[in-house]
Amino acid sequence: MDHNQRGVQFLQEGNLEEAAKAFNEAINENPRDPAAYINFGHVLSELGETDKALKFYQRAIEIDENAAAAYYSAGNLYFSNDRFQQAKKMFEEAMKRGMETSDNYFMLGLTLMNLEQGKFALAYLQRSVELNGTDAEARFQYGLCLAQLELLDQAMEQFEKCLEIDPNHSDAYYNLGVSYAFKEQADKAIDMFNKALEIQPDHLLAGHAKQLIEANQ
Template identity: 65%
Template structure:
C-alpha cells in the first residue's frame, strides 16, 4: 500500500503518531511530493501544531501551485484561527483551481457569514446542500443564513430538511420555532420550541421562546 494511503488510514483511526511517522517517511523518500506534505500538515493541524502545519501546506504549494487540497487545508486552519478573510481567500483559490466539493463550498459560505456577508454566502451554502445531500449541518447553516437575510419561507424549508436528516438537532428546531413565530404561526412555533427542549432541556433560547409564545397564546385567548 502507498504510504500516503496508509497514513490516511491511520488518521481515520485517530492514530496520529503512526500517521505522522508514515507521512514523514513518504516525504523523506520523495521530498517533492506535495500530497505527503499536505497530509503531514493535516496531522499537525489535528494535534494543534498550527504554525508547523501552515509551513507544510505552504511547502506543498511551492511544489505544486495547483494542489487544491493545500488551499482547502489552509482555509480550514485560518478558519479555526478566526482569520476569516484569509480563510475565505484560500477556499476561493481552491474553488477556482478546481475543488468543487460540498465541504469547500460550505466552508467558503461559513467564512463569508463570519465576515457578515450573508447574502454573498447564500449561493455557496446552497451549492453545499446540493453536494452534501445527507449533511444536516449544511442544511441548518443554509437555513440559518436564509433566515438572517429575511428569506423566511425558504429558511423554514431548509431547516425542516435539517431536522429530517438529524431529528436530534436542537438548534434547528429552535430556529424553526423562531421562523414560525415570525410567520405568526404560534402553535407551530410552540411545537418546535418544545421539540428543541425535549432534545436539550437546558436550551435557554428555546425555553425563552416557549415562554413568549405561551404568553402570546394566552393573551389571544
C-alpha cells in the first residue's frame, strides 16, 4: 500500500493526523502527483481550513489542468461557503474534463438553484437522477426545481419517488402537502403535513401550513 492509499484509509477512518502525514509523505516522494495534493486538500477541508485546502486543489490543477477531482473538490468547498459563482465555475470545469458523475451534475444543479437559475439547473438535476435513481436528495431537489418552475405534477412525482427511497424525508412530505394545497386538495395536503410533523415535530413550515389550511376549512 503506497502513501496515498494509506492516507485515504486513514481519512476514511477519521484519523486526520495520520492521513495528513501519509499525504505529506506522498507529496515529498512525488511532488508532481496531483492526487496527493487533492487528498491533502480533503484533510484540510475536514479540518475547516478552507483557504489552505483551496491552495492544495489549485496546486493539483497547476500540475495537471485535467485533474477533474480537484475542480470538483474546490467546487464543493466554494458551495459550502456560499460562494456559488465560484462553485459553478469549478463544477463546470470538472465536467469539461470528463467528470460526468451524478454527484457533479447534482452539485452544479444545486448551485444554479442557489443562484436562482432554476431553468438552467433543471437539466443538470434531471441528469443526476438519471445517473443515480436511488439518491433521495437528488430526487427531492429535482422535485423542488420542477415545483419552482410550476411543473407541479412532475414535481410531485419526484417527491413521491424521494419518499420511496427515504420514507423519513420530512421535507418531501411538506412539499407534497404544498403541492396538494395548490391543487385545492386540502385533506390530502393536511395528511402530508401531518406525516412531515410525525417525522419532524418541530417542522415549523409544515405546522404553519397545516394551521392555515385548517383555519380556512
